[in-house]
Amino acid sequence: MFCPLFLSSALLVAASFLVGQEKPPEVLRSGRLEIPQSRAANIALGLWLPVSDEAADFGFQARSAQDRYLTPLHGAALANVGVSPPEFAKCANIILSSDPIALRNLDKGTHMCIRTAEGRYGWFRIEDLVPDNPRRPDMLTLVITFEVWNNPRIALVDEESTRSIHYKGDAEIVQTFAIDLDERADFTPGGIWSNDWDLWFEAVSDNVRYLVPVNGATAGIIGKTAAGYSGCSATNFSRASVPITEAMTGMWICIKTNKGRYSEIEIREIRTHRNQSRASVYRSLWTLVISYKTWD
Numbered sequence: 001m002f003c004p005l006f007l008s009s010a011l012l013v014a015a016s017f018l019v020g021q022e023k024p025p026e027v028l029r030s031g032r033l034e035i036p037q038s039r040a041a042n043i044a045l046g047l048w049l050p051v052s053d054e055a056a057d058f059g060f061q062a063r064s065a066q067d068r069y070l071t072p073l074h075g076a077a078l079a080n081v082g083v084s085p086p087e088f089a090k091c092a093n094i095i096l097s098s099d100p101i102a103l104r105n106l107d108k109g110t111h112m113c114i115r116t117a118e119g120r121y122g123w124f125r126i127e128d129l130v131p132d133n134p135r136r137p138d139m140l141t142l143v144i145t146f147e148v149w150n151n152p153r154i155a156l157v158d159e160e161s162t163r164s165i166h167y168k169g170d171a172e173i174v175q176t177f178a179i180d181l182d183e184r185a186d187f188t189p190g191g192i193w194s195n196d197w198d199l200w201f202e203a204v205s206d207n208v209r210y211l212v213p214v215n216g217a218t219a220g221i222i223g224k225t226a227a228g229y230s231g232c233s234a235t236n237f238s239r240a241s242v243p244i245t246e247a248m249t250g251m252w253i254c255i256k257t258n259k260g261r262y263s264e265i266e267i268r269e270i271r272t273h274r275n276q277s278r279a280s281v282y283r284s285l286w287t288l289v290i291s292y293k294t295w296d
Contacts, residue, residue, distance in 0.1 A: 218256045
């Protein structure tokens, strides 16, 4: 729900800048964000969220296969400012609108000023629209770069900094081995079953490999950007196996562990080497090099 206090706070910062009482505020956050279709963004946190989340600034929504819109949410507002990155003064003083903006009218490279749902000013640049799923070419991901300025009158409530981390670490998972994301990087070769496993790196053949949620764990592919706790807790999870190919390097996957915790892993590297064992059915062996974080 929109809170008038956030808006009035933002206008106070803009007004004080106009009369020269304050310097432009410092940059709070900048970066790159990938927003799946039918999701929303909070640029102060650098996260995508469900459209229903009150922290969401704008949604990336489709009315048809051709018509997609940027929809300001929860009191946020937008304005098209052209191809050049705007200064704070421009975004703080331009007329912003809460009306949906058709993406078909925005070229790559277009900059948008934004007043966030909390009342901060910032901008984002339309970088690309990329297919999200080869089987669903109508489902796209919006790629933006962004910058948002601080508003000293607003405290940043960052769930990532306040949420307790249960376990965090790096791991290497050899194919046919598994990992427990709740307690420790606990690897067990296939064939020796453990009810503590969350993910099993299955090798069906030399060409087909999967990351398999087990023991009630579930998984959801996020993309090339970390989702954090907020994003993972809003993910559509499935017990379906995740295909592992070399193209998965750099991908982030959210997991709901078999103990009900949310976890996020990044596939940092996929190492391959030729198998020297004549007894093995695999000519090559793969190892997933991951970083992961599990929250309480």
